[in-house]
Every structure is written in structure tokens, then in C-alpha cells.
Amino acid sequence: MTTLPRTDAAKVAEGADTAHTSTSSGPRSTASAISMRQVGKSYGKVRALDGLDLEVARGEVHGFLGPNGAGKSTTIRILLGILRHDAGRIRLLGEDPWARAVALHRRLAYVPGDVELWPGLTGGEAIDLFARLRGGVDTAKRDELLERFDLDPRKKGRTYSKGNRQKVALISALASDIELLLLDEPTAGLDPLMEAVFQECIREAKAAGRTVLLSSHILAQVEALADRVSIIRAGRIVESGTLSELRHLSRTTITVQIDRDIPALTTMPGVHDLVREGPQLHFSAETAQLPSIIRALGENDIESLTATPPTLEQILLRHYGSRPETEAWS
Amino acid sequence: MNLLARADGPHSGRSARQAPARLPGHHGKHEREPRGRLGAGSLTGLDTMLRFMLRRDRLWLPLWVLGLSALTAYFANAIAVVMDSESLQAMTVFAKNPVMALITGPGYGMDQVTIPRFIVGMYGVFLMLGAALMSILTVSRHTRAEEQSGRAELVRANVTGRHTQLIAALILSVFMNAMVSGFMAVAFQLSEADPEPLSSTLLFTIGIGVLGCVFAAVTAVTVQLSAFSRAASGMAGAVLAISFVVRGVGDMSAVAGGGSGGSGGSEGSGSSVGSGVGDLDWLSWLSPLGWAQQTAPFTLDRWWPLLFPVGLFVLLAGLALTLQTRRDLGAGIMAERLGRAHASPLLTGPLGLAFRLQRSGLLWWSLGLFVMGGIFGSFTGAMDEGAAGMPEEILALMGGRSGIVDGYLGYMALYFAIIVAVYAIIAAGGLRAEEQSFHTEPVLAAAVSRPGWLGSWAAVTLLGSAWLMFLAGLGEGLGAASSMGDWGPLGPTVLGHLAQTASVWALLGFAYLLYGFVPRLMGLSWIVFAGSAVLALFGQMLQLDEAVLDLSIFSHVGQYPAQDLSAEAVLWFIAAGVVFVGLGMAGFRRRDLSTA
Incomplete structure (x- = not known):
């Protein structure tokens, strides 16, 4: 809580x-x-x-x-x-x-x-x-x-x-x-x-x-x-x-277009669920740690970056459960 | 055979359409029927539906059937135990009284009375009313109430025919009435009353069951007319009330006038002939209740009058099916009209709302009671003349000639008090219905206090019951005055009726007390009412102890003008009513509202 x-x-x-x-x-x-x-x-x-x-x-x-x-x-x-x-x-x-x-x-x-x-x-x-x-x-x-x-x-x-x-x-x-x-x-x-x-x-x-x-x-x-x-x-x-x-309490979803992996991310505080999908890296970032994460990303040659602030739905799901398709909010 | 699992409906449509005529009873197949006909497809799913209804009624059905049978057993055993042949003979004077005929029936076989004849004559009509009410409520609950709530739509969206629900409800109520007939016959046959022969017992109980079926069919029609189950049951109830009054007037006329029906072929009794109302006895043959009573079990043992109700059942069921094909699901035959765009200035506070919600009910009751009062009152003249020809000793027993008239008018005050008490308890129950249908919540969410809301509703019912007693008394008094050509009885009659309001108020107060604290138990007021009414109507006949008779709420005010009014009782009852309402308000402040 x-x-x-x-x-x-x-x-x-x-x-x-x-x-x-x-x-x-x-x-x-x-x-x-x-x-x-x-x-x-x-x-x-x-x-x-x-x-x-x-x-x-x-x-x-x-x-x-x-x-x-x-x-x-x-x-x-x-x-x-x-x-x-x-x-x-x-x-x-x-x-x-x-x-x-x-x-x-x-x-x-x-x-x-x-x-x-x-x-x-x-x-x-x-x-x-x-x-x-x-x-x-x-x-x-x-x-x-x-x-x-x-x-x-x-x-x-x-x-x-x-x-x-x-x-x-x-x-x-x-x-x-x-x-x-x-x-x-x-x-x-x-x-x-x-x-x-x-x-x-x-x-x-x-x-x-x-x-x-x-x-x-x-x-x-x-x-x-x-x-x-x-x-x-x-x-x-x-x-x-x-x-x-x-x-602020929730995580921002970040998608980065980059060929190489960024090792620093794996150890950084506030980074979660890091996965690679083809040329893209996906992870969610704690909003409080966002500045340092962005700085770390800046040191790499990223082609593009998308940051999506948490929707109300995601905030709710943090409390209510699991995946976005949870029936209570469908 | 699950409703939802039945997969062969629309898919097998093509094959079914090729040979629709050969599958009349085959519910599994579903074809497009011609519009407006009772084709095989319109009954698809009948067996499933019927089983579903039986499942829903697993409590309702046995309660009605066993309740009515238990009532039969009670009447039969109580009368048989209490009455010896001597007191039974004395009772026949009472039973041949036109006033009793008005309530109970034509009184066949009262000249050579036996216990079975007495039970059939005096109590049969109440069992008939019970069976009719059972049928009305059962049919309405399985048809219109389902449509109104939208559940019927879910059912019809499955593979079910257009008429399935209606036919299933009719079959169910015929089944219930058959059970009632059967169990009643067993209860009666095994009782101390020792009815002989069995065929007469069966005629009696089958008559009751057939009457119940008629009202199932009546309701099957009224649920087509109105889109609302309460209105539909109300219309069927009105038909029942009219049947009751029509046959009451006919029977009263037969007994008072010594017409052909009343004495059942045997020689005339003490009443005089040619009193002017004797020519209304044919009215009994216009009422379904009358038909069932004209079978005269244990006296004439006629089966043929039952052909009328059977015929009417078929006719009404056919009418219901025809009407059903002519309307849309959820709609009534009677169309909705547009109303006012703005509320009238009357509809402002809680009192205005309480009055508005009870207005139409009060209007119908007012009309009914005034007319009933007028009809019953107009018999007074005939009774007065009839008394002139009575043997001295019987006349003395009934308090002389003016004693008979006063006795009748005073007794009618009690009779109307019992009827108005029914209005009052139903009206008080309306307050609970308001809460249960979530209408009370928005009212209390506005600036209306709980005591204010309960008090407003109670005020309308309290004043309403006084108003209805006044109207009944007025009708009664006007009828009596005009039929006797003497305005003397008008004032005392109105006063006698109005005074009886006090007992209704006490009962009403009790109902509101229950509402305030434990609304679930509001049904208790019906029990107090039923006990009081039975004691008041039959207590003396059953020769019960004075102390037991005093338990009745209706036996304290006094049947004015026959008896003195007890100012003490009137004041106590009024005070009790008001205090109970006050306590109910206090209780209502304390409890949660029932919410969705």
C-alpha cells in the first residue's frame, strides 16, 4: 500500500x-x-x-x-x-x-x-x-x-x-x-x-x-x-x-530502438522487466529514477525512444492485479 | 433437456419446415410458424419451462396446496367437533340469513342441515377465494412479472416458443388446482365431518379447483392487457371481487326472496316471499364463484354447472393466446399515454408524493366500497319487510323488526371494517414495496427525513381508511334509506362505519411498527388481521369463549347501531394506532435502508 x-x-x-x-x-x-x-x-x-x-x-x-x-x-x-x-x-x-x-x-x-x-x-x-x-x-x-x-x-x-x-x-x-x-x-x-x-x-x-x-x-x-x-x-x-x-508512483513504459544491448540498464535501480524484441528494448522505469535512467540512455547511440506515462488503467491494475485484460476493467 | 443446451433449434429449421404438419407435438424441432397461429413451434421448450417453473415454485406450490388443504381440514374438524345436531339446527337460522348469504353463498340444504352441508355452505366460498388468489398470483408471477423484469426476454432469446411461458404457467396452475382438489378431498374425507358419499366430496373440491383454473385463465388475459404485473393481478383481482359481489347479491336475493335457488328444491323457510329482491337470484349464474356453488354438493350434487367454468377456461385461454400473438414482448395491449411534463404543485413534499402514489388505488377502493355499500344497503328495505312475515320466536331471537335492520347495518360496519383493513394492510405494505424497489432511496437522499416519509405514507393510509369507511357507510346508509323510504338510518349507519375505523387504525399502526423495526415481519399484520377477522365473523358461531372473542381487534368498538359504541375502545385504538406509527418512525430512524 x-x-x-x-x-x-x-x-x-x-x-x-x-x-x-x-x-x-x-x-x-x-x-x-x-x-x-x-x-x-x-x-x-x-x-x-x-x-x-x-x-x-x-x-x-x-x-x-x-x-x-x-x-x-x-x-x-x-x-x-x-x-x-x-x-x-x-x-x-x-x-x-x-x-x-x-x-x-x-x-x-x-x-x-x-x-x-x-x-x-x-x-x-x-x-x-x-x-x-x-x-x-x-x-x-x-x-x-x-x-x-x-x-x-x-x-x-x-x-x-x-x-x-x-x-x-x-x-x-x-x-x-x-x-x-x-x-x-x-x-x-x-x-x-x-x-x-x-x-x-x-x-x-x-x-x-x-x-x-x-x-x-x-x-x-x-x-x-x-x-x-x-x-x-x-x-x-x-x-x-x-x-x-x-x-509519479507508477512506472513509465519505455521503448528504445537500439541494436546493441545496454548492460548498464540491467543493474540500474528503477528498471524493470527489461526485454529485447528484435531491434527494440522494452522496459518499465520507476518515475522517480527516470532522470538517471534517461542520462544513462543518452550515453548510447539510440535511434529512437518512446516513453509512455502510466495510464489510469495501469495505476489501477497495480492495485488490482495482473494483466491489462483483467475483466474488472474491460 | 437444458434450455441453453438445446442445439437443434434454428439449425434444423430447414428440415422442420419441410414437414411442419407432421411434428405437432415435437418440441425439439423449431420451425417458422405462420403469424398468429398456435403452431408447434410456439410451444417449443414447454417441458423445460414447466420443470423450471416447478423448480422455482418448490416452496410456493406446497405452501398454497397444503395451506388450503389444512384450512379445509381445520374447518371440517372444528365444525364437526363443536356442533351437535341441536346447535347445528340453531345455526341454520343464522345461515339462512340474507346477510350471511351475501358473504357465504346460496345456502343449499340448510333446511335439513348436516355437517358437510354446513361446511360447504358456510366455508366453501373462502376456499374458492383462496384457490382463485393462488391462481392469479401464480400466473401473473410466471408471465407478466417475468416480462416486466426482462427475464422473459432472456428466455425467449433461447429456443422457446412464443406461447411457451404462458401455456406452461397455465398448465402449472391447473396442476396446482388439481393438487388442491385432491388434497382437500383427502383432508375433508378423513375429517370428523364424515362426509358421505365420496362423490359429493369430490364435487365440492373439484368445483373449487375448477374455479381456481378459471381465474388462472382470467389472469392469463389480464397479463396481456397491462404491461405491468401489479396492474394485471389487480385487474384479475377486480374480476374476482366483482364475481364475489355479483353472486353475493344473487344469493342474498335467493335467500331473502325464497327464490328457486336458495332452498334447493325443498320447501321454503321462514323468510317471506315476494320482497322485491327475489328476482335477482339469476345473478348467481353470472359469476364463476356462483357456478361452483350451484353444484350444491351433498344436497343436489349437480355436476353440470361445472361445464360453465370449464368452457370459460377454454375460451379465456384461447383469448389470451390470441392477444399474446398481437402484441410485442414486454408490451401490453393497452398503450401508454404521454403524461405531464411538469409536476403539479400538489406533488411537492413527501405527503404529496405519498398521496400521489396511492391515489389511483384509493380511487378504485372508494368506488368499489361506495357501490358495494349502496348495493348491500339497498337490501335493508327487503329485510325489513321480510322480518314482518317472520315467525315470532325467530323475530324475537333476532331482536325484533328494527333489531334486524340495525343488526344488519351494524354487522355491515364490521364487514366493511374487515374489507378496509385489507386495503390498509396492502397500502402499508406499499411502503415496504417502495423501499424494496429502491424508490425510497432517492426520496431520502433528498431533504426528506425518515419520520417525515413514514409519517406521510401513514397519514395517507390512516386518512384513506377513514375516508373509505365513511364512503362505505354513506353508500350503505343511502341504500338503506332509499330502500326503506326513511332517512333515519343514514346518520347512525355512517357513524357506525366511521367508528370502526379505530380498529383499522390500530392494525395499521401495528403494520408501521413492524415496518420501522423489522420490515421483513410485516406479514405478521396479516396474521393478526386474519385471526381477528375469523374470530369476528365466525367466533360466535363456533361458540367460542368471550375471552377468546375479545382477542379480535374487530370485536371491541361495537356494531353500531345494533350495539352501543365503546368510546373507550375507539379512543384506545386510535391512540394505539398513533403511538405505533410514532414508534415505527423511531425504529425507521435507526435501521439501514435496504439497498441494491
Whole structure:
């Protein structure tokens, strides 16, 4: 397990109020939007969350990654006060999500991955209802979103496809004037066109100062939107930081075109999986050792060099397993 | 013979197409059938499907079959043990009462009553209702519920015919009803009731089974009409309710008017003739429940009335298959219309939502109860006149002429309280269904508190049940007033019905208490309800101890205007209902929501 300085800093302080004294810069100088410390939740003997630590700063888009069953939805439902945690401490927008659920829900909107609508209510009615239950609907914004997401609000809930049900929940959430969006795989049923609209809307929400917790399976979406990312595995956060920080922890894939072998590489620290394939040498390099490795390469007559920074997928696979074709991420 | 492993479907299509007519029963082959016909191919996979359904119902099926048989055994043994011939004779006055006819049936053979005749006459209809409900739920669950969930699509994507699921569900329910008939006959034959001859027992139980089959076919049609299993079961349930009321009115008329049916050929009983409702007894012949009862086991022993339900079964099954070929998978015959683009101002808070979700149900119940109240109320006039011609001693036994009318109106208040309690428990169960179908999660994820949501839902059901009792009383009172030409009974009738709301509230409160703490156990409220209803309806007849009768939630308020109202009971029950709901709210705050 790798822990980044940021997460360490979060652990130093016990209260959200004192957290900002331990760090100096960035959006974290205000109290966190979400702060979870050592949170545990069991279903009978199954431990769904096992000492989870999660920090989301105000105003950031935070990617929340992990395969099915890792505890993403449980985490979000605990944040909603729909499930009760057994251990640890949670502050959501500075308050306790279980005790202060109703007051908090006026300040946030939630979109689940599986949206169930009432069969007899139309999409338009459901959008209005949810927004009103939260405290009010911005009709102009709602109509604009209906347009952008291309949804007919007059159809009954039972006639909508999965994607359209999801649009109903998204429009209702995005049309509300709130501080925090909790999105649990919000685009699982959307087509690529709608995915683009969604990304636009999230950028607008961020520009408007909203905080977004985005749990997702779509890595491209997270790479495009997230300021910071947390990776959950078996109920714990195993990695947390900005994408570049995470990349730093991973290895860069390097391909060198050269006829001769480079003996120095075999002994160099930070070089792994060195193989020759015809005229090419392949290896992966620890990002921290990259400067010295490049210097060593420079002393040889290389014809070409390709360095590929780690993709989010590779970062994830470092935690989840083996080869890129692992089914959890396919 | 695995569904997925059957490889000879589409590939053998060419050879099958060359000789389609010669393979009518050969499920292994699959050919393109002409559209709209029940060809061999439309039943492909029937045996596999049937076995699969039996596997899914390995608990459901024995529970229904054994449950209904156990109920038969209970009735038969209890009556046989409790009743000697003397008390049985006394009971016949009760059994020949038009009000009882309304509920139980035409009362064949009550003039020379025997224990089997009594059991058939008084309890047969409840076993029939049980078999009908079993069939409705079984068919709906294996057809429309499967389509609605999308599982039917997976099944149909394999080598299965268009009609396979529907036919398999029908065969399954016919099989279940046959089992019910068989086990019931054994239970009855072995009971203390000592029924003779066996053929009469068989007529009785086969009548019940055939009735069950009719409602399987009714449901096979309604699942074609609506794209949603709840609506489809609801429509079939409405057909059952209409059958019940139609034959109730017919039987009541036959008994009250001494029409040809009621006394089963033997000489007329105490009721007077020519009271105006006597000419409605033909209504009993328009209802499937009526057909099964007109066989009159142990009295007339007629088999031919069963030809009607058998014919109707074939007709409805054919209609269902025709309708099925005319629609797409997952769609209903009834088309979806567009609705409002914006929510109305009413749909704003949790209360508005709770009302909106229960609105259509309440509307149908309102209509049904008002009409039922009106029909039942309009018998009062006939009963009043009938009482005039009764022998003195019987009249005295029933509390005089005004006593009979008041007794009827007071008893109807109890009767409607039991019906409204059914509404109430179903409506309270709706709150759990909301949670289980993940509709509650987004509501609570908005700024709605848990007590607020439970309280809103409870408020709609509490007020809803009071409203329904009021409507039933109003219908009853208007019917009584207009048939007697006297507005006097209207006020007391409405009051008597409204007062009974208190017992419904206590029951409702109990249901919400369970929901708040252990929603899995909400079924317990049905048990409390069933126990209370049986005690209230039959407790006195069974000559049970006063202390036992008092266990019934329905026996405390008082059957006004026949009996005094107990203000104490009314207040206690209302308080209990409210406190229980409050406790339920507190419990709901503490527990996890069931999530996907």
C-alpha cells in the first residue's frame, strides 16, 4: 500500500476544523467537503468498509475508483445517511451525515448508477419532485438540461430505458442549486454523445464552485474530469492524490530502438522487466529514477525512444492485479 | 433437456419446415410458424419451462396446496367437533340469513342441515377465494412479472416458443388446482365431518379447483392487457371481487326472496316471499364463484354447472393466446399515454408524493366500497319487510323488526371494517414495496427525513381508511334509506362505519411498527388481521369463549347501531394506532435502508 503525503496530512488531525492547519496551500485550506476517517461498515460477517479514509476538498472533482464490490456504493450511501457506519468518523460539509441527513440533503444531490423511477410518474414529474424535495427547482436550468440531454419529460417512468432513467436523475440533480454532487456511476447507461454532455455539465458545476464526488468505471471520464482520485480496494482507500501524483508512483513504459544491448540498464535501480524484441528494448522505469535512467540512455547511440506515462488503467491494475485484460476493467 | 443446451433449434429449421404438419407435438424441432397461429413451434421448450417453473415454485406450490388443504381440514374438524345436531339446527337460522348469504353463498340444504352441508355452505366460498388468489398470483408471477423484469426476454432469446411461458404457467396452475382438489378431498374425507358419499366430496373440491383454473385463465388475459404485473393481478383481482359481489347479491336475493335457488328444491323457510329482491337470484349464474356453488354438493350434487367454468377456461385461454400473438414482448395491449411534463404543485413534499402514489388505488377502493355499500344497503328495505312475515320466536331471537335492520347495518360496519383493513394492510405494505424497489432511496437522499416519509405514507393510509369507511357507510346508509323510504338510518349507519375505523387504525399502526423495526415481519399484520377477522365473523358461531372473542381487534368498538359504541375502545385504538406509527418512525430512524 502506498500512502501519499496528502492522506498522511489528513490523518494528522482529528477534526475537520483543525485539518487546515496541517497543510498550507490549495483548496484544502478550507474545511473539506467530505472527510472520512477509519470508517467501517459490516453486513453481518462481511466487512464492506474496513477503515476507509477519504478526503474531498471543497470545489474539486474527486474521482472515486474501484471495481464492483469494493465498497464505492456503500461509501456513498453512508455519506447520504441511508446506511449507518459502525466505526470511524465522518464529516460531510462539516456535519454528521446520519444525524443531520435532512439538513445536509438540502445542500447536495445524489445520482445512483441504477435509477429506479415510479412507474406511474412521468420523467418531468420525477425531476420536479426530486428537485422540490431538495428545496427548489430552477425551471430555466431544468428546461435547458432537458434540451441538452434530449429527454422527453412526458413519458411515464416505466417506459424509460435505463439511460433515460439516468438522465432523469442527472437533470434533477444538475438543475438544483446545491454545493455537492454525489455521483455513483452516473453515466452507466448513457451513450457517448450524452457522455460528452455530461462531462460538459460537470465542468460547469465545478466552475460554479460545486464539489463533485464521481464514482465511476469509465477511466477516460475520470481522467478528463477529476482533479484528484481515490482508489478503493476491499473497503479501504489504497491510493489517493492528483493524477500526476499517482503517475509519479507508477512506472513509465519505455521503448528504445537500439541494436546493441545496454548492460548498464540491467543493474540500474528503477528498471524493470527489461526485454529485447528484435531491434527494440522494452522496459518499465520507476518515475522517480527516470532522470538517471534517461542520462544513462543518452550515453548510447539510440535511434529512437518512446516513453509512455502510466495510464489510469495501469495505476489501477497495480492495485488490482495482473494483466491489462483483467475483466474488472474491460 | 437444458434450455441453453438445446442445439437443434434454428439449425434444423430447414428440415422442420419441410414437414411442419407432421411434428405437432415435437418440441425439439423449431420451425417458422405462420403469424398468429398456435403452431408447434410456439410451444417449443414447454417441458423445460414447466420443470423450471416447478423448480422455482418448490416452496410456493406446497405452501398454497397444503395451506388450503389444512384450512379445509381445520374447518371440517372444528365444525364437526363443536356442533351437535341441536346447535347445528340453531345455526341454520343464522345461515339462512340474507346477510350471511351475501358473504357465504346460496345456502343449499340448510333446511335439513348436516355437517358437510354446513361446511360447504358456510366455508366453501373462502376456499374458492383462496384457490382463485393462488391462481392469479401464480400466473401473473410466471408471465407478466417475468416480462416486466426482462427475464422473459432472456428466455425467449433461447429456443422457446412464443406461447411457451404462458401455456406452461397455465398448465402449472391447473396442476396446482388439481393438487388442491385432491388434497382437500383427502383432508375433508378423513375429517370428523364424515362426509358421505365420496362423490359429493369430490364435487365440492373439484368445483373449487375448477374455479381456481378459471381465474388462472382470467389472469392469463389480464397479463396481456397491462404491461405491468401489479396492474394485471389487480385487474384479475377486480374480476374476482366483482364475481364475489355479483353472486353475493344473487344469493342474498335467493335467500331473502325464497327464490328457486336458495332452498334447493325443498320447501321454503321462514323468510317471506315476494320482497322485491327475489328476482335477482339469476345473478348467481353470472359469476364463476356462483357456478361452483350451484353444484350444491351433498344436497343436489349437480355436476353440470361445472361445464360453465370449464368452457370459460377454454375460451379465456384461447383469448389470451390470441392477444399474446398481437402484441410485442414486454408490451401490453393497452398503450401508454404521454403524461405531464411538469409536476403539479400538489406533488411537492413527501405527503404529496405519498398521496400521489396511492391515489389511483384509493380511487378504485372508494368506488368499489361506495357501490358495494349502496348495493348491500339497498337490501335493508327487503329485510325489513321480510322480518314482518317472520315467525315470532325467530323475530324475537333476532331482536325484533328494527333489531334486524340495525343488526344488519351494524354487522355491515364490521364487514366493511374487515374489507378496509385489507386495503390498509396492502397500502402499508406499499411502503415496504417502495423501499424494496429502491424508490425510497432517492426520496431520502433528498431533504426528506425518515419520520417525515413514514409519517406521510401513514397519514395517507390512516386518512384513506377513514375516508373509505365513511364512503362505505354513506353508500350503505343511502341504500338503506332509499330502500326503506326513511332517512333515519343514514346518520347512525355512517357513524357506525366511521367508528370502526379505530380498529383499522390500530392494525395499521401495528403494520408501521413492524415496518420501522423489522420490515421483513410485516406479514405478521396479516396474521393478526386474519385471526381477528375469523374470530369476528365466525367466533360466535363456533361458540367460542368471550375471552377468546375479545382477542379480535374487530370485536371491541361495537356494531353500531345494533350495539352501543365503546368510546373507550375507539379512543384506545386510535391512540394505539398513533403511538405505533410514532414508534415505527423511531425504529425507521435507526435501521439501514435496504439497498441494491
